[in-house]
Amino acid sequence: MPLSNAWATIDHAALLHNVSRVSELAPNSNIMAVIKSLAYGHGAVSLAYALQRKVDAFAVARIEEGLALRAEGITKAILVLEGLCSPEQLSLAQQHQLDVAIHHPKQLAWLEALGGPLGCWIKVDSGMSRLGLHPDQVPEVLAAVQQHKYLKLKGAMTHLANADDPQDSKTDVQLAAFNGIAWPDDLALSIANSAAVLTRPDAHADWVRPGLMLYGASPLLNQSAQSLGLKPVMQLSSRLISIKQLNAGDTVGYGATWQADEVMPMGIVGIGYGDGYPREVPAEAYVLINGKQAPIIGRVSMDMMTVDLRGIDCVIGDEVTLWGEGLPIDLVAQWTNTIAYTLMCGVTQRVQRINKS
Ligand SMILES: *Cc1c(COP(=O)(O)O)cnc(C)c1O
Numbered sequence: 001m002p003l004s005n006a007w008a009t010i011d012h013a014a015l016l017h018n019v020s021r022v023s024e025l026a027p028n029s030n031i032m033a034v035i036k037s038l039a040y041g042h043g044a045v046s047l048a049y050a051l052q053r054k055v056d057a058f059a060v061a062r063i064e065e066g067l068a069l070r071a072e073g074i075t076k077a078i079l080v081l082e083g084l085c086s087p088e089q090l091s092l093a094q095q096h097q098l099d100v101a102i103h104h105p106k107q108l109a110w111l112e113a114l115g116g117p118l119g120c121w122i123k124v125d126s127g128m129s130r131l132g133l134h135p136d137q138v139p140e141v142l143a144a145v146q147q148h149k150y151l152k153l154k155g156a157m158t159h160l161a162n163a164d165d166p167q168d169s170k171t172d173v174q175l176a177a178f179n180g181i182a183w184p185d186d187l188a189l190s191i192a193n194s195a196a197v198l199t200r201p202d203a204h205a206d207w208v209r210p211g212l213m214l215y216g217a218s219p220l221l222n223q224s225a226q227s228l229g230l231k232p233v234m235q236l237s238s239r240l241i242s243i244k245q246l247n248a249g250d251t252v253g254y255g256a257t258w259q260a261d262e263v264m265p266m267g268i269v270g271i272g273y274g275d276g277y278p279r280e281v282p283a284e285a286y287v288l289i290n291g292k293q294a295p296i297i298g299r300v301s302m303d304m305m306t307v308d309l310r311g312i313d314c315v316i317g318d319e320v321t322l323w324g325e326g327l328p329i330d331l332v333a334q335w336t337n338t339i340a341y342t343l344m345c346g347v348t349q350r351v352q353r354i355n356k357s
Pocket residue numbers: 034036081159192193194195209210211212213219
């Protein structure tokens with residue numbers, strides 16, 4: 001067990017399994033693995049190393065995320081999804097060969113100062129109303145990119161707003177808008193996030209851009225990761241740092257929100273909201289100790305939480321699972337009215353990441 005009281009084991013075998021699920025589902029598409037936000041909290045550099053021979057490119061949100069990967073020796077293509085956000089970023093992108101998304105004509109003006117080769121993708125807003133060119137703006141920008149002395153156009157992309165719900169007709173509207181653009185025949189196209197990789201073969205196109213599914217959580221409403229053939233990559237763990245006896249009438253934790261109605265054993269687990277575990281858990285929330293469900297009692301505090309140990313055979317020092325194998329992160333997200341994305345990204349820096357191959 002690690003020195004730290006709170007750690008996240010990052011299972012590279014599960015990661016590679018999930019990539020092979022992407023390949024199975026979209027056999028004719030290249031894979032751009034989305035590793036923004038520190039690979040959804042898993043650690044971008046180690047994941048990039050683990051993934052680099054299985055995928056065709058990486059995507060990050062911001063230029064500094066790309067620079068961090070380059071600084072650690074990642075040489076594969078990296079697309080910066082937000083593209084240039086100031087003219088100062090241009091020479092860095094060029095120097096470190098970070099491909100940029102072009103989502104606004106203003107970025108083209110900045111690119112006039114480019115003095116060497118740079119890869120780019122045209123990003124279209126097909127209906128999400130976030131980043132992207134209006135389809136009507138595409139012909140002009142496309143022509144400008146193609147005529148640029150140094151820009152190398154690698155493809156065109158769009159992002160889906162409602163692919164997590166396969167019944168939602170907005171996806172069809174977005175596909176029609178994007179596919180209705182008069183793209184050059186040989187231009188690579190990219191549409192699908194994880195949800196569309198899983199449910200919309202008609203959106204796989206030349207490149208898929210999975211994020212969440214690589215990490216083994218479900219991007220779909222009402223479908224478990226396991227039923228989608230995905231394995232959890234992160235196991236969030238802690239240990240029992242104390243075991244005590246409560247008497248009938250004793251209250252537990254801040255606000256005294258929980259009260260024992262009999263003599264009972266209670267455990268204190270060395271992890272809390274300062275590690276990214278959500279504070280707002282409902283009464284049915286539990287952790288796993290030696291394969292058994294131990295209900296969380298009282299409020300989650302910054303560094304600790306308290307659990308009901310009735311019926312659980314355990315000693316101080318035993319490992320506690322907060323999510324991972326046997327306790328899906330999607331369930332914790334459901335308890336707390338959030339999504340697996342925010343839980344993963346919210347695991348704080350003091351949680352030690354331990355890579356397991
Ligand atoms: C984050 C992101 C993705 C990945 O989305 P998932 O739902 O995690 O698969 C793909 N494309 C773009 C543009 C993104 O911002």
